[in-house]
Amino acid sequence: MSIDSVRPAITSGGTGSLSSDLQQTYLSSSCFDFLLIELVPMAYRLAVDVSTSSAVAAGLNPEEVLDEEERREAAFYKLDLLGYRVGQGLVERFSRDRPRFTDGLDAIKFLCKDLWTLVFRKQIDNLKTNHRGVYVLTDNSFRPFSRMSMESGGLALQRAQPFLWFPCGLIRGALSSMNINATVQAETSELPGATFQIKTVVNAKS
Amino acid sequence: MATPSIACIGIIGKHNNPLHISLFPPHSKDRLKFSFLLSSCIDIFEIRALNKTVDQDLGLLQAVDERLAMYGWLTNTGIKFIIVVDMEGRPVPGEISSGTAVTGLRGADLKPAFRAIQTAYIRLLQNPFYSPDDHTPLEIANNPLLKSSQITSKRFIDDMRRIGDAWAPGVTNI
Numbered sequence: 001m002s003i004d005s006v007r008p009a010i011t012s013g014g015t016g017s018l019s020s021d022l023q024q025t026y027l028s029s030s031c032f033d034f035l036l037i038e039l040v041p042m043a044y045r046l047a048v049d050v051s052t053s054s055a056v057a058a059g060l061n062p063e064e065v066l067d068e069e070e071r072r073e074a075a076f077y078k079l080d081l082l083g084y085r086v087g088q089g090l091v092e093r094f095s096r097d098r099p100r101f102t103d104g105l106d107a108i109k110f111l112c113k114d115l116w117t118l119v120f121r122k123q124i125d126n127l128k129t130n131h132r133g134v135y136v137l138t139d140n141s142f143r144p145f146s147r148m149s150m151e152s153g154g155l156a157l158q159r160a161q162p163f164l165w166f167p168c169g170l171i172r173g174a175l176s177s178m179n180i181n182a183t184v185q186a187e188t189s190e191l192p193g194a195t196f197q198i199k200t201v202v203n204a205k206s
Numbered sequence: 207m208a209t210p211s212i213a214c215i216g217i218i219g220k221h222n223n224p225l226h227i228s229l230f231p232p233h234s235k236d237r238l239k240f241s242f243l244l245s246s247c248i249d250i251f252e253i254r255a256l257n258k259t260v261d262q263d264l265g266l267l268q269a270v271d272e273r274l275a276m277y278g279w280l281t282n283t284g285i286k287f288i289i290v291v292d293m294e295g296r297p298v299p300g301e302i303s304s305g306t307a308v309t310g311l312r313g314a315d316l317k318p319a320f321r322a323i324q325t326a327y328i329r330l331l332q333n334p335f336y337s338p339d340d341h342t343p344l345e346i347a348n349n350p351l352l353k354s355s356q357i358t359s360k361r362f363i364d365d366m367r368r369i370g371d372a373w374a375p376g377v378t379n380i
Contacts, residue, residue, distance in 0.1 A: 088338055092331040095282040096324060102258050177283045179220065 029121070036144055039079065040162045047074030076165050083169020084176070090115055091177035104200060107178040108135050115174055119167075120144075133200040137171075138193070145192035160188055164196075171196060210311055212370040213274060213292035215323065216244040220284035221342050223355045228366040231296055244288055247276055251286050254278075263317060275311070279320040287323050289316055311375060319373045322380040326365035333359060 048071065094114060101107045112124035116139075126138040144163045150156035164186035171184045181201040188194045213233045217226040229240060250267045254260055264278040273294055279287040291311060330336055339345055341355040357363070372380050 085334070085337065089331045092281075092283055092285075093328050096262075096328065098282065100259060100262070100282055179284050 036166070039082070039166055043075040043078040044071060046078060047071050075162060079165040080169035083166040084173035087170040087173025088177045090118065091174045094118065101178055104180055105129065107175065107180055111171065111174055112137060119170065133202060135198040137196040137198065141192045142194035145188065145194060148191055156191060157188055160191060164188065164194060168196065171198060208295040209374055210291050210293045211295040212289055212319065212373050214240045214290035215366050215370050216288040217327065217357070218244065218248065218286040218288065219341060222248050223341060223343050225341060225355060226357045226366065228370055230370045233292065240290065243270060243276065243290060247278060247288050251278060251280055255280060263320060277316045281324060285327065287320055289319060315375045318378050318380050319369055322369045326362055330357065330359055330362045
């Protein structure tokens with residue numbers, strides 16, 4: 001997968017071998033942006049749809065099944081799981097030709113540089129760590145936020161929050177693929193910046 | 207003269223859970239024997255992984271006897287691929303087996319096969335209906351819907367079959 005601006009020449013020979021297939025997949029960056037944006041409303045819609053159909057089956061009034069908080073939770077759960085699975089797949093694919101990860105920091109660097117560039121077309125701007133398993137990643141212009149604007153700051157931040165859930169899951173999935181169990185929290189204090197806090201869970205064995 | 211062939215391809219997950227075993231003639235019926243052989247490699251993987259800078263290709267893990275030798279590959283994500291090579295190879299129809307094994311298989315001979323396995327595995331991971339976490343022992347114990355940790359993707363199984371059949375020493379493109 002690549003988001004290079006260079007349009008690949010159509011190679012002759014059709015499908016070819018497995019490996020060349022993988023390397024020749026290109027995608028439209030605009031479509032990718034739209035997909036990342038639309039994921040969030042989709043997760044909300046699905047949360048409502050699923051609970052409504054189960055409520056109808058149980059004979060309840062579908063209007064009153066989910067309050068704001070529950071909808072938020074359901075959407076968060078969905079986005080986090082989606083991101084988790086995507087992260088796992090990405091690492092499996094893009095760590096194949098790279099040297100082995102020497103330690104946790106090496107894996108985090110791979111995440112900040114290689115994976116972030118793949119998904120968000122830029123690297124993480126700042127990485128801080130306490131060397132005890134906590135990492136803070138700062139992105140000064142987080143790609144999904146770059147086109148968001150709103151009048152009042154507080155409301156904007158609140159509405160931007162759901163767009164951080166998928167990336168959180170993505171980080172968690174990527175790390176779990178690299179054998180690091182972690183919890184990830186994200187917040188934004190000013191658009192379009194975002195900070196991700198990764199707390200790794202130390203395995204008993206290692 | 208017999209040429210070495212692949213007797214078995216084994217995929218073992220990061221929790222040492224068996225994900226897939228493919229057997230090739232003339233060993234197609236020895237499933238139990240090969241699952242023991244594959245398990246016996248796990249320790250060797252663990253020892254080799256202590257060296258943090260080890261390459262993904264672990265080369266020869268162990269030779270069981272004059273006939274069977276096991277080669278390993280450890281991905282950066284902790285998935286283990288094992289190929290058991292049968293030095294005597296497949297029986298050629300019309301030829302009486304001389305019983306002499308070819309020695310001197312180079313470790314690099316297996317690289318193309320391992321790369322093809324890895325490509326197939328990556329492709330499996332890109333399938334949204336495959337969830338790697340459904341194949342861990344903990345998940346199987348807790349979820350009554352899941353019965354075994356084996357990969358059930360038809361395409362992946364076909365890929366393994368193709369790789370095992372196509373490989374021979376010197377084949378570079380699988």
